[in-house]
Amino acid sequence: xxxxxxxxxxIEEMLKSAGADSIEELLTCLPAALRVEGRxxxxxxxxxxxxxxxxxxxxxxxxxxxxxxVFLGAGAxxxxxxxxxxxxxxxxxxxTAYTPYQPELSQGTLQAxxxxxxxxxxxxxxxxxxxxxxxxxxxxxxxxLMAGRITKRPGVLVSRALHPEYREVTETYLNATPEDIHEIxxxxxxxxxxxxAIETALGESIGSVVIQNPNFFGSxxxxxxxxxxxxxxxxxxxxxxNEPVSLGILKSPGEAGADIVVGENQSFGNALNYGxxxxxxxxxxxxxxxQMPGRLVGETVDTEGRRAFCLTFATREQHIRRExxxxxxxxxHGLTALAASVHMAxxxxxxxxxxxxxxxxxxxxxxxxxNEIEGVSVAFNSxxxxxxxxxxxxxxxxxxxxxxxxxxVGGLSLSRFYPELHGHLLVTATxxxxxxxxxxxxxxxSSIVEAEAATAGE
Amino acid sequence: xKKVGTTGLQMNEPVIxxxxxxxxxxxxxxxxxxxxxNVSELIPARFLRSETVETNGAALPEVSELEVVRHYTRLSQxxxxxxxxxxxxxxxxxxxxxxxxEDIARLDGFTSIHPYLDTDSTQGALQLMYELEEYLAEIxxxxxxxxxxxAGAHGELCGLxxxxxxxxxxxxxxxxxxxxxxxxxxxxxSSQLAGFKVVKIASGTDGCITLExxxxxxxxxxxxxxxxxxxxxxxxxxxxxxxxxxxxxxxGFVFCDxxxxxxxxxxxxxxDLGVDVVQLNLHKTFSTPHGGGGPGSGPVGVKAELAPxxxxxxxxxxxxxxxxxYDCPDTIxxxxxxxxxxxxxxxAYSYIRRCGPEGLRRVSEIAILNANxxxxxxxxxxxxxxxxxxxxxxxxxxxxxxxxxxxSTMDVAKRLIDYGIHPPTxxxxxxxxxxxxxxxxxxxxxxxxxxxxxxxxxxxxxxKNAPELLHNAPTTTRVSRVDETRAAREPRLVWQP
Numbered sequence: 001x002x003x004x005x006x007x008x009x010x011i012e013e014m015l016k017s018a019g020a021d022s023i024e025e026l027l028t029c030l031p032a033a034l035r036v037e038g039r040x041x042x043x044x045x046x047x048x049x050x051x052x053x054x055x056x057x058x059x060x061x062x063x064x065x066x067x068x069x070v071f072l073g074a075g076a077x078x079x080x081x082x083x084x085x086x087x088x089x090x091x092x093x094x095x096t097a098y099t100p101y102q103p104e105l106s107q108g109t110l111q112a113x114x115x116x117x118x119x120x121x122x123x124x125x126x127x128x129x130x131x132x133x134x135x136x137x138x139x140x141x142x143x144x145l146m147a148g149r150i151t152k153r154p155g156v157l158v159s160r161a162l163h164p165e166y167r168e169v170t171e172t173y174l175n176a177t178p179e180d181i182h183e184i185x186x187x188x189x190x191x192x193x194x195x196x197a198i199e200t201a202l203g204e205s206i207g208s209v210v211i212q213n214p215n216f217f218g219s220x221x222x223x224x225x226x227x228x229x230x231x232x233x234x235x236x237x238x239x240x241x242n243e244p245v246s247l248g249i250l251k252s253p254g255e256a257g258a259d260i261v262v263g264e265n266q267s268f269g270n271a272l273n274y275g276x277x278x279x280x281x282x283x284x285x286x287x288x289x290x291q292m293p294g295r296l297v298g299e300t301v302d303t304e305g306r307r308a309f310c311l312t313f314a315t316r317e318q319h320i321r322r323e324x325x326x327x328x329x330x331x332x333h334g335l336t337a338l339a340a341s342v343h344m345a346x347x348x349x350x351x352x353x354x355x356x357x358x359x360x361x362x363x364x365x366x367x368x369x370x371n372e373i374e375g376v377s378v379a380f381n382s383x384x385x386x387x388x389x390x391x392x393x394x395x396x397x398x399x400x401x402x403x404x405x406x407x408x409v410g411g412l413s414l415s416r417f418y419p420e421l422h423g424h425l426l427v428t429a430t431x432x433x434x435x436x437x438x439x440x441x442x443x444x445x446s447s448i449v450e451a452e453a454a455t456a457g458e
Numbered sequence: 459x460k461k462v463g464t465t466g467l468q469m470n471e472p473v474i475x476x477x478x479x480x481x482x483x484x485x486x487x488x489x490x491x492x493x494x495x496n497v498s499e500l501i502p503a504r505f506l507r508s509e510t511v512e513t514n515g516a517a518l519p520e521v522s523e524l525e526v527v528r529h530y531t532r533l534s535q536x537x538x539x540x541x542x543x544x545x546x547x548x549x550x551x552x553x554x555x556x557x558x559x560e561d562i563a564r565l566d567g568f569t570s571i572h573p574y575l576d577t578d579s580t581q582g583a584l585q586l587m588y589e590l591e592e593y594l595a596e597i598x599x600x601x602x603x604x605x606x607x608x609a610g611a612h613g614e615l616c617g618l619x620x621x622x623x624x625x626x627x628x629x630x631x632x633x634x635x636x637x638x639x640x641x642x643x644x645x646x647x648s649s650q651l652a653g654f655k656v657v658k659i660a661s662g663t664d665g666c667i668t669l670e671x672x673x674x675x676x677x678x679x680x681x682x683x684x685x686x687x688x689x690x691x692x693x694x695x696x697x698x699x700x701x702x703x704x705x706x707x708x709x710g711f712v713f714c715d716x717x718x719x720x721x722x723x724x725x726x727x728x729x730d731l732g733v734d735v736v737q738l739n740l741h742k743t744f745s746t747p748h749g750g751g752g753p754g755s756g757p758v759g760v761k762a763e764l765a766p767x768x769x770x771x772x773x774x775x776x777x778x779x780x781x782x783x784y785d786c787p788d789t790i791x792x793x794x795x796x797x798x799x800x801x802x803x804x805x806a807y808s809y810i811r812r813c814g815p816e817g818l819r820r821v822s823e824i825a826i827l828n829a830n831x832x833x834x835x836x837x838x839x840x841x842x843x844x845x846x847x848x849x850x851x852x853x854x855x856x857x858x859x860x861x862x863x864x865x866s867t868m869d870v871a872k873r874l875i876d877y878g879i880h881p882p883t884x885x886x887x888x889x890x891x892x893x894x895x896x897x898x899x900x901x902x903x904x905x906x907x908x909x910x911x912x913x914x915x916x917x918x919x920x921x922k923n924a925p926e927l928l929h930n931a932p933t934t935t936r937v938s939r940v941d942e943t944r945a946a947r948e949p950r951l952v953w954q955p
Binding site: 001002003004005006010011013014015017018019020023025026027028029030031034035036039040041042043044045046048051052054055056057058059060061062063064065066068070072074075076078082084086087088090091092093094095096097098099100101102103104105106107108109111112113114115117118119121122123127128129131132134135136137138145163165166168169171172173175220223224249250251252255264271272273274275276277278279289295296297298299300301302303304306308309310311312313315317318319320321322323324325327328329330331332333334335336338342344345346347348349350351352354355357358360361362364365383400404409412431434435436438 | 471473474475482483484485487488490491492493494495497500501502504505506507508517518519520521523526527529530531532533534535536537538539540541542545547550552553554555556558560561562564565566567568569570571572573574575576578579580581582583585586593596597608609610611612614615619642643644646647648649650651656693694696698699723724725726727730731739741745747748749750751752753754755769790791792793794795796797798799800801802804807808810811812813814815816817818819820821823824826827828830831833834835847848850871872875880881883886900901902903904932935936937938939940941942944945946948949950951952953
């Protein structure tokens with residue numbers, strides 16, 4: 001049997017020590033009448049070689065970025081991952097360990113988490129950050145619950161330009177608690193959250209306001225102005241960042257006035273992997289630390305006074321506080337956070353700025369190129385980072401399908417999440433999209449839209 | 459006794475910011491094949507970082523690629539994983555993580571697929587997820603499975619939310635969840651998050667839930683009993699079938715925390731025992747790596763009555779085509795963006811396909827044999843509070859026999875490190891004083907178990923003859939005992955220059 005080292009002789013010896021004649025004798029506490037009859041209905045076991053072939057067959061049924069030219073983002077970004085990242089996270093001292101409950105033999109994990117917390121705090125302009133959460137969406141839900149505990153106000157205002165799946169997750173989490181969610185519309189011209197609507201909706205019951213930046217449409221929000229409005233009401237501003245590469249050039253949410261910053265750190269060091277595992281991050285002002293969910297690593301000393309690290313503020317957590325914990329989270333996303341750390345360390349400050357500028361340049365190039373096409377226009381007039389919304393007169397599903405036939409995944413049709421945005425596509429460009437691919441996209445889109453217009457005109 | 463733990467050359471390594479040299483770069487410069495955008499023309503100044511690169515708040519360390527590699531390689535050498543040695547951390551199932559699974563998870567056809575690709579482009583991924591759901595349903599005896607939750611606690615929340623929604627549909631308001639005193643801390647925390655009040659159930663003298671306690675507590679305000687089976691004492695809840703009948707007859711659900719599923723595969727199915735909801739941990743039972751604290755994956759299986767409430771999207775098979783189903787009017791909604799921790803599912807699927815039905819059954823049988831072997835051999839040395847019958851996949855000892863020497867469970871744990879062994883789970887479950895919870899898993903050989911048993915015996919002798927060895931342990935690690943009180947009193951959670 002795979003992965004079981006025992007010889008028959010050893011099993012005999014062990015049974016003897018355990019005072020049993022057979023393994024079956026050790027199973028007498030199981031209800032005899034309800035034992036599995038025969039075998040589970042599962043496919044026969046495979047040799048390692050056959051397993052690899054079978055799984056390679058499944059992988060070959062997918063067509064990823066190496067087989068198509070993909071312009072999708074929307075919360076999951078294709079970035080170039082330096083080779084060193086996977087080599088480091090493949091060190092089995094990291095990936096075969098668990099939560100560092102015993103600090104003396106987990107200093108590697110602990111120091112790496114401490115550094116990760118420092119990177120995230122610096123990137124977001126906040127005082128402290130936790131060890132990671134599951135993903136950007138659940139991090140938003142946790143932040144809203146946290147803000148409710150801090151402000152003791154049950155209401156939350158959520159921008160309609162927040163990732164629709166993040167909004168859904170927040171609703172799912174809050175369904176069980178008395179919090180009320182109110183949606184704030186976006187401006188149809190700019191694609192940014194309608195600040196006046198926030199002002200109108202704010203009231204004594206509103207604990208927090210959730211704004212994504214750049215938002216789901218790629219548009220850059222007026223964070224500082226929103227922060228002023230939110231704080232005037234005594235509420236907390238939760239800023240969501242799901243493309244953290246943007247922080248290489250954009251003002252940090254902390255500097256713009258955020259109280260809690262959460263988001264998705266997949267962009268650093270983690271492949272698309274069909275949506276997971278990614279890693280949620282959370283950073284906040286120090287005064288809110290005791291309401292923060294998730295693991296925290298702190299610096300301390302050992303008995304000899306040497307620098308050491310350990311898990312800290314555990315009294316917030318479920319294994320100590322049980323039903324009075326700040327969250328139920330236990331296992332978080334340590335290894336994907338390590339990948340993010342290694343990527344950030346490899347980039348360094350100037351590398352991060354260069355990467356951000358490159359993404360900006362790519363998206364600007366593609367946006368201009370596509371905007372030139374007859375029957376295609378950029379939908380919103382706000383500045384963007386690496387994604388933007390296009391409007392086409394042609395039927396978007398037909399356009400995407402025709403592009404697909406040419407090996408181009410041209411973006412995300414927004415009507416799926418925003419019925420009012422029929423005909424709108426969310427298009428993303430990062431450093432992995434070459435100029436040649438972008439030019440080919442523009443040529444293809446031009447001819448497809450032209451053909452669609454001709455058909456429609458008939 | 460030959461100690462595995464010894465000293466070795468370990469490098470000092472500062473916090474990475476302390477290696478930083480102004481102007482040094484890691485990855486090679488990034489080339490532009492498009493005109494370089496003028497940032498300030500595209501984005502108004504009020505949105506841009508006001509700081510210069512040198513002084514800005516985003517200041518990451520400036521280090522070379524080799525320095526980064528060396529830094530993390532040295533950190534890794536201060537760590538201990540399953541590949542380093544025996545790691546009997548109870549309730550965490552620290553089994554071997556097969557290398558082939560890592561290779562498979564890194565196939566380009568799995569890593570490079572964007573979650574919003576058209577399903578035409580992801581048929582292989584969907585087939586894998588669909589079949590994994592079927593396998594997990596078969597292993598647990600459930601009717602429907604979701605792969606969406608990211609970890610065990612996330613799965614608990616998912617299951618409890620489904621129960622809440624189903625009760626609402628029945629027109630009932632039930633506010634309480636019954637949880638035994640042996641439960642993981644996540645159980646009450648998840649119940650609270652799902653909007654329930656927690657009622658603690660005391661275990662019986664044999665470590666299991668009694669029929670009487672459920673008879674008494676199970677009223678019309680109880681939504682569910684949330685138990686763990688085998689429980690955290692490593693004991694099979696022998697009355698589970700009768701307990702489930704009581705809970706069901708009074709309108710409640712039975713939720714099983716599946717953290718200890720490694721004991722049951724191919725032997726009994728929780729669904730056949732009356733369990734309505736179970737959450738699994740792919741990073742425990744199904745061999746996916748623990749990653750230094752995740753990412754895991756926490757699928758949830760449910761009986762038919764609860765299936766309409768599973769999170770969206772569901773995976774649908776129509777003839778030979780796989781698609782997502784979003785139109786599920788009764789669903790609890792969504793617990794994460796996209797579909798779950800796919801790369802973890804790939805590893806778990808690979809494990810199930812490699813083992814097959816006989817292999818999985820053997821996994822559980824040998825996990826039980828290993829635990830009983832340790833239990834029987836160590837019970838002469840350490841107090842075993844619950845010894846009426848064989849244990850399942852783990853055994854829990856106490857520190858009762860050590861107290862007279864002024865030695866605690868923590869001292870034993872720290873001394874084990876010097877012997878080259880990761881300590882078991884300690885001080886949990888809470889019902890055993892100074893608990894030492896040992897889960898060997900099936901992938902450890904007799905020789906490894908013998909080494910552990912001898913180390914525990916040697917430590918018990920040291921406790922009597924030379925307790926200072928335990929008080930001062932560990933001595934072979936990079937740091938000695940860590941001042942956790944200071945970490946909380948003088949918080950330093952980020953690096954400061």
